[in-house]
Every structure is written in C-alpha cells, then in structure tokens.
Amino acid sequence: MTNSEGSTYKRCGCRDQSGKRLGSQCPRLKRRNHTWNPNHGHWGYQLELPPTARGKRRQARRVGLDSQVEALDEIDHIKNLLNLASDDEDTRRSIADLVHTTIKSKQPLPSVEELTRKLKTGADIRAEVPTVATWLHEWISSKTDLARSTGNSYQSHIRNHLIPHLGHIRLDRLTVAHINAMWEAIDERNEDIREARESDDPTVRAAVRGMRITALPTKHRIRATLRSALTDAVSRPDLPLQVNVASHCHLPSEQRRRPLVWTEDRVTHYTATGDVPSTVMVWTPEQTAAFLDRARRHRLYALFHLIAHKGLRRGEAVGLPWANTRLTDHAIDIDTQIVQLGWETITSTPKSAAGQRTVTLDSHTATVLRTWRTTQARERLKSGHTWTENGLVFTQPDGSPLHPAWVTTLFRDLAREARLPPIRLHDLRHGAASLSLAAGVDIRIVSAELGHATTTFTQDTYQHLFPSVAKEAAEATAAIIPLHHQDTESA
Structure with missing residues (x-):
C-alpha cells in the first residue's frame, strides 16, 4: 500500500x-x-x-x-x-x-x-541521549568549583554505586524503580558483608576485611549526588529529561544520633559487656578532667586542651595558624582547616559561612597556648635549619604539620592510658558544647563559637546531656510560685 x-x-x-x-x-x-x-x-x-x-x-x-x-x-x-x-x-x-x-x-x-x-x-541532532554513566562523567568533570572533599565524595558515590547500578541505563529512561533496585542491591551487599564478618571460616572473614557497610546516611548522600546531577540534566535544553526521578525515590528518614553521656551505669555496663550505648558518646566533666590530666604529660597537651574547652573540629585545630590567634585579646579566628582526603591532606576553608568564626578564649586556655608557643619556639631553635616553617600553632617537633589521622590515634592512646570509656576525638567537641551549656553559657554564644548555622541544632543536639541543668531550671520555676503550704514526701 x-x-x-x-x-x-x-x-x-x-x-x-x-x-x-x-x-x-x-x-x-x-x-x-x-x-x-x-x-x-x-x-x-x-x-x-x-x-x-x-x-x-x-x-x-x-x-x-x-x-x-x-x-x-x-x-x-x-x-x-x-x-x-x-x-x-x-x-x-x-x-x-x-x-x-x-x-x-x-x-x-x-x-x-x-x-x-x-x-x-543548536545541539548536534545526531548526538545520542547519554547513558547515566556518560552523563555522570560529563557532569562531575564540569564541577570545577567544588571543594576537594566534596568532589571526592561525589566521585566515590559515582564510582562505587551510581555507575555500577545505574550506569548502563539511558538517561531519559531512568526510573524510580531503577533507583529503588539500587537500594535493594546495596542492602543485600550489606547483609552479605555482615554474614561474612560473623563466619566461622577465616577465609570468608578475610574476604570482606576492609569492606564498609553502606549505611543509611551514606545512602542519603548518594541520592543527593544523583539528584544534583539530574537537576543539572533537567536544566539542559539539549537533553530530553523533564523529571528528576531522584527527587521522587523514597529513603527512610535519616535519624541524627544524639550524644549520650558516659554515666556510671553505662560505664559499668560497658566494662562488663564491651557494648557502647551509642555511636556518639560524651565524657562527664570528671572524665574530661582525667583525660586532660593524662594528656598534660604529652607535648601536645595544648591541642587537646583547646578542643576540650572550645570545641574546635580536628581539622580546625591542626590547621590553626599563629596569625589567627590573638592571645592578648583572648581570641582565635577560624577560617582555615586541614582536611584529610584518603591519606592525603589539603588546607581549605570551612564549608559554611558559620564555620568561619571567632572563638573567645578563657584566661586559662590563653595561658596554655602561650606556654605552648614558648615550647614550640624552643623546638624551632633545637631543630635549626631542619625546621619546617609553616606558621601553624600545632606541629611535629620538626615543625611539620600534624596529620589529622595521627592526632586521632594519639587521642585514642591517651584516653586508653587514662582508663576512660571510649569516645571519638570529635566527641570531645560535643563535650565542650555540652559543658558550656551546663555552665550556663548563652546558647547563641555556644552555637556561634561551634560554627553552627542555627541555635536549634545546638539545642537539639546538646542541651539534653546534663539533666542537672534542666532540674535546676525546674526548681527555679517552682520557686516563683508562692505556695503557703509545702508538701513533703511521706515516709
């Protein structure tokens, strides 16, 4: 016809x-x-x-x-x-x-x-619609203004998850079902790793040594990477993509772990079982003091004193230059940090505007830093021409920068020698925030000095830790009411 x-x-x-x-x-x-x-x-x-x-x-x-x-x-x-x-x-x-x-x-x-x-x-009409893999490679190559840590994170998500699971699919044919299938595959792999870790066969356990579980927070970051890439694809008029399917796939809400204090009962349970109640733990004031007493015998005591009292992040502390200290004014300015990428380190600025801040020092902390500056000056004289001049506050004995991972290892060793229950170095920052709030410091000041964007985050994360503060507030409230008769507990 x-x-x-x-x-x-x-x-x-x-x-x-x-x-x-x-x-x-x-x-x-x-x-x-x-x-x-x-x-x-x-x-x-x-x-x-x-x-x-x-x-x-x-x-x-x-x-x-x-x-x-x-x-x-x-x-x-x-x-x-x-x-x-x-x-x-x-x-x-x-x-x-x-x-x-x-x-x-x-x-x-x-x-x-x-x-x-x-x-x-004006696009080439003969150009085929790219696959997810092709687009992700093109997209990440165009992101030249990313911080290296962010770029490395995106690259990891793309290389380890997005391309292996979704890379073969044509970009305009990617669906929510494809993404959900990726989550299921990741969950299955997680279960395989867990089972292998518990195997009686040493060769099976060895096969998964070093493999990491892809936890829910990582899944959320993987989705964020894909969503960002697809958002840019939707905005491209030469690509036939109208819907960002990553915005429509479901993941359970990411529950932020609130810190817990190493109370006496929790320490007793940990000593008996080895179980840590939470991934985020905080020492009591007495435990923090015990750690600092042990750290005082180490040349880098001032580093841990500063973190424990003022809540600096690890990268902010090891990357702090003397030029940003104003000890006469009892202040330090935070605008640089040393970030670890794999084993390599780079110097960068804090990610957010709130991260660039001024931290006020108490008199004792200012004195500790002055004493350390004198110690470092003696080390510089002793090293002579082998001294590495970089202007950093905290250095190795030859002036070279401290590697963040090395500082973490040192912290763990000192805590173990002090016979304290385990916390992460970052939890020392949590402790500083909690102790400031317990001491009655205004939450707006605590939030600003920690580099938090909002006081809500600070309050939700830390103010529950020391219930004595809440009890004192409750007692003060009750005292305002002029009761003529005070009840007493019955025997």
Missing part, C-alpha cells in the same frame, strides 16, 4: 522447495478471503529521503513491524521530523542523515519534541 511518499509491504521468511525466499509472495500471508493473515509475516515500509550532500539517493527502510498501522505511523513520524526543517535544506539533509543512521542501527527514532529541542538549542 502506498501512503503519499512512502509505501508499506508485508513479507515472511518462508522459502520454496529450491530454498529461495518467498518474501511477499508467500500464500500464507493472506487468508482465503484475501485479507491479511495477522499470524504470519511482518510489515515493513520504505520512504524516499532527501539525497545526501553528494546527491546520492537513499531510502528509509524498516522491516519486522507487527502491523501495517505501525508502519504507516512511522512513515508519518519521519515526515514530521523532516518538516521541522521548514525550507532549510541543510537542516532537512541533517535530519535525513539522522533518520537513515538511526534506522540502519535498529534504534528508535527521536521524538518530535526531542529533535525540536536540539534544533532550537
């Missing part, structure tokens, strides 16, 4: 006795009433396309379609694509090139909307 500038036909793969294909002459293609037999053969079409740049004739041909209607629809679709060129012969020829190449490679034709978008933006 001929349809304007195109025709359809029906053929099959049957052969005669000599082995020759019957093609459109097979008697089984039609029924006895001369209508087409829907159970035998396939439809095809052919359509004359604009000639090549050299004037060579060519046709769009496709076979293997299920119905004549499908063949006619594709002919009309090709015509609609060609009509997008209007009277521009060069564009019409380029569209014909695209149609001819697409059909020859047995790929689906682009939609009118997709091709219109490419024509309007």
Whole structure:
C-alpha cells in the first residue's frame, strides 16, 4: 500500500522447495478471503529521503513491524521530523542523515519534541541521549568549583554505586524503580558483608576485611549526588529529561544520633559487656578532667586542651595558624582547616559561612597556648635549619604539620592510658558544647563559637546531656510560685 511518499509491504521468511525466499509472495500471508493473515509475516515500509550532500539517493527502510498501522505511523513520524526543517535544506539533509543512521542501527527514532529541542538549542541532532554513566562523567568533570572533599565524595558515590547500578541505563529512561533496585542491591551487599564478618571460616572473614557497610546516611548522600546531577540534566535544553526521578525515590528518614553521656551505669555496663550505648558518646566533666590530666604529660597537651574547652573540629585545630590567634585579646579566628582526603591532606576553608568564626578564649586556655608557643619556639631553635616553617600553632617537633589521622590515634592512646570509656576525638567537641551549656553559657554564644548555622541544632543536639541543668531550671520555676503550704514526701 502506498501512503503519499512512502509505501508499506508485508513479507515472511518462508522459502520454496529450491530454498529461495518467498518474501511477499508467500500464500500464507493472506487468508482465503484475501485479507491479511495477522499470524504470519511482518510489515515493513520504505520512504524516499532527501539525497545526501553528494546527491546520492537513499531510502528509509524498516522491516519486522507487527502491523501495517505501525508502519504507516512511522512513515508519518519521519515526515514530521523532516518538516521541522521548514525550507532549510541543510537542516532537512541533517535530519535525513539522522533518520537513515538511526534506522540502519535498529534504534528508535527521536521524538518530535526531542529533535525540536536540539534544533532550537543548536545541539548536534545526531548526538545520542547519554547513558547515566556518560552523563555522570560529563557532569562531575564540569564541577570545577567544588571543594576537594566534596568532589571526592561525589566521585566515590559515582564510582562505587551510581555507575555500577545505574550506569548502563539511558538517561531519559531512568526510573524510580531503577533507583529503588539500587537500594535493594546495596542492602543485600550489606547483609552479605555482615554474614561474612560473623563466619566461622577465616577465609570468608578475610574476604570482606576492609569492606564498609553502606549505611543509611551514606545512602542519603548518594541520592543527593544523583539528584544534583539530574537537576543539572533537567536544566539542559539539549537533553530530553523533564523529571528528576531522584527527587521522587523514597529513603527512610535519616535519624541524627544524639550524644549520650558516659554515666556510671553505662560505664559499668560497658566494662562488663564491651557494648557502647551509642555511636556518639560524651565524657562527664570528671572524665574530661582525667583525660586532660593524662594528656598534660604529652607535648601536645595544648591541642587537646583547646578542643576540650572550645570545641574546635580536628581539622580546625591542626590547621590553626599563629596569625589567627590573638592571645592578648583572648581570641582565635577560624577560617582555615586541614582536611584529610584518603591519606592525603589539603588546607581549605570551612564549608559554611558559620564555620568561619571567632572563638573567645578563657584566661586559662590563653595561658596554655602561650606556654605552648614558648615550647614550640624552643623546638624551632633545637631543630635549626631542619625546621619546617609553616606558621601553624600545632606541629611535629620538626615543625611539620600534624596529620589529622595521627592526632586521632594519639587521642585514642591517651584516653586508653587514662582508663576512660571510649569516645571519638570529635566527641570531645560535643563535650565542650555540652559543658558550656551546663555552665550556663548563652546558647547563641555556644552555637556561634561551634560554627553552627542555627541555635536549634545546638539545642537539639546538646542541651539534653546534663539533666542537672534542666532540674535546676525546674526548681527555679517552682520557686516563683508562692505556695503557703509545702508538701513533703511521706515516709
């Protein structure tokens, strides 16, 4: 059947006795009433396309379609694509090139909307829609203004999770179901790692040594990376993406772990079982004092004193330059930090504006830092020409910077020698915040000196730790009411 500038036909793969294909002459293609037999053969079409740049004739041909209607629809679709060129012969020829190449490679034709978008933006109409992997590589390469730590995090998510699970999917065909399947696969791998760790077979345990569980907070960060990449893809007019599916996939809410204090009962339980009640633990004031008493015998006592009293982050403390200290004014300015990337370290600025701040020192802490400055000056004289000058407050005996991981190891060793229950070095910062609030320091001051963006975060995270503060507030409130009769507890 001929349809304007195109025709359809029906053929099959049957052969005669000599082995020759019957093609459109097979008697089984039609029924006895001369209508087409829907159970035998396939439809095809052919359509004359604009000639090549050299004037060579060519046709769009496709076979293997299920119905004549499908063949006619594709002919009309090709015509609609060609009509997008209007009277521009060069564009019409380029569209014909695209149609001819697409059909020859047995790929689906682009939609009118997709091709219109490419024509309007000046994009190469022959460029295929990228896969998720191709787009992620292009996207991360364009993010030249990222902090190195953020870039490394994105790269890790892309390399270890997004490309292995989603990379093969064409970008415009990515669905929420694909992303949910990735979460399920990650959960299964987590379970495999856990089971292997508990195996009686040492070779099985060895096989997963060093492998990490991908916990819920990491999943949220993986989704954030994908969502950011897809947001940029949606904004690209040359890409046929209209919905950011990463914004519609579900993950359980990320519950932030609030710190717990190492109370006497918790210490007793830990001593008996080895179980740590929470991933975030804080020492009592007495335990903090015991740690500092032990740390006082180490040359870097001032470092741990500063973190324990003022709540600096590890990177902020090891990256603090003397130029940012104003000991006469009892203040230090935080605007740099040393960040660990793998084992490599870099110096960078805090991530947020709130992180760049001034911290006020108490008189004792200022004195501790002055004493340390004198000690460091003696070390500089002793080292002579081998001294590494970098202007940092805390250094190795030869002036070289402290590696953040080395500081963490030293902290653990000192805490163990003090026979204290375990906390992370970062938990020393939590303790400083909690103790400041317990001492009655205004929460706005505590929040600002910690570098928090809001006081709400500070209050939700720390103010529950020392219930004596809440009890004192309750007693003070009750005392305001002038009761004439005071109840007493019965015996």
